[in-house]
Amino acid sequence: MFNINQCMPSFCTSNFEVLGSAINFAKLNNLPILIESTSNQVNQFGGYTLLKPNQFFKKINILASKLNYKKKLYIGADHLGPLPWKNLESKKAIKNSIKLFKDSVNAGYNKIHIDTGMELKGDKNISKKIIMDRCNSIFNSVEKKKLKKIFFVFGTEVPIAGGNKNYNLKNTSIDSIKGDFVNYKKLRNSFSLVIEPGLGFTNKKIYKLKMNFFKKKKKINKINNFI
Numbered sequence: 001m002f003n004i005n006q007c008m009p010s011f012c013t014s015n016f017e018v019l020g021s022a023i024n025f026a027k028l029n030n031l032p033i034l035i036e037s038t039s040n041q042v043n044q045f046g047g048y049t050l051l052k053p054n055q056f057f058k059k060i061n062i063l064a065s066k067l068n069y070k071k072k073l074y075i076g077a078d079h080l081g082p083l084p085w086k087n088l089e090s091k092k093a094i095k096n097s098i099k100l101f102k103d104s105v106n107a108g109y110n111k112i113h114i115d116t117g118m119e120l121k122g123d124k125n126i127s128k129k130i131i132m133d134r135c136n137s138i139f140n141s142v143e144k145k146k147l148k149k150i151f152f153v154f155g156t157e158v159p160i161a162g163g164n165k166n167y168n169l170k171n172t173s174i175d176s177i178k179g180d181f182v183n184y185k186k187l188r189n190s191f192s193l194v195i196e197p198g199l200g201f202t203n204k205k206i207y208k209l210k211m212n213f214f215k216k217k218k219k220i221n222k223i224n225n226f227i
Contacts, residue, residue, distance in 0.1 A: 012036040012078050014049040023069050032072040038079050043100045053107040076111030077104045090120045098141040105142050117156025132183050139187050154184045155194030171198045
């Protein structure tokens with residue numbers, strides 16, 4: 001679906017005026033476009049957009065049709081997982097996550113990012129094993145043949161949304177990337193992995209990307225053929 005040598009911006013907003021502008025930009029520049037919904041924005045209970053996955057999918061396609069957009073339109077789920085239900089016990093939160101995953105797959109989403117890296121009610125700590133076990137539960141809830149045409153992203157290491165004054169930027173280590181690659185490879189041959197590359201911000205500071213360190217990470221995914 002995506003060429004490994006190309007980049008594609010993702011538009012993750014529930015404001016349809018903004019999305020209309022993004023689609024028009026893609027149309028004018030003859031580009032494909034990826035529009036995503038987070039688990040807070042769109043889920044089986046409506047989210048804060050009051051839209052379920054199939055409704056969001058249809059609404060985006062209707063908007064693209066009205067704007068006479070002819071290039072490839074991808075629709076995705078960003079940070080799909082238990083975030084909206086982090087105040088619930090793990091069993092219930094993951095059950096809700098599985099339902100959202102199934103609904104997104106059935107709606108026709110092209111790209112799904114599974115993120116299980118948040119603490120839930122009753123968690124004393126959140127380890128890599130817990131994150132992976134919860135990801136497995138979600139991913140394996142749908143038969144593999146339904147997932148063949150979906151591009152998957154795994155992982156959770158990104159800055160706090162909107163920045164945070166107490167945020168301590170910590171680069172994802174090489175060993176962590178190698179370990180995650182081995183684990184997620186068991187789920188999917190082709191995927192992308194979310195990491196913290198050393199480019200972040202707080203309310204008062206922007207961190208400059210250290211390219212030498214980033215190049216080492218890029219070399220790993222090139223050798224192992226993942227993004």
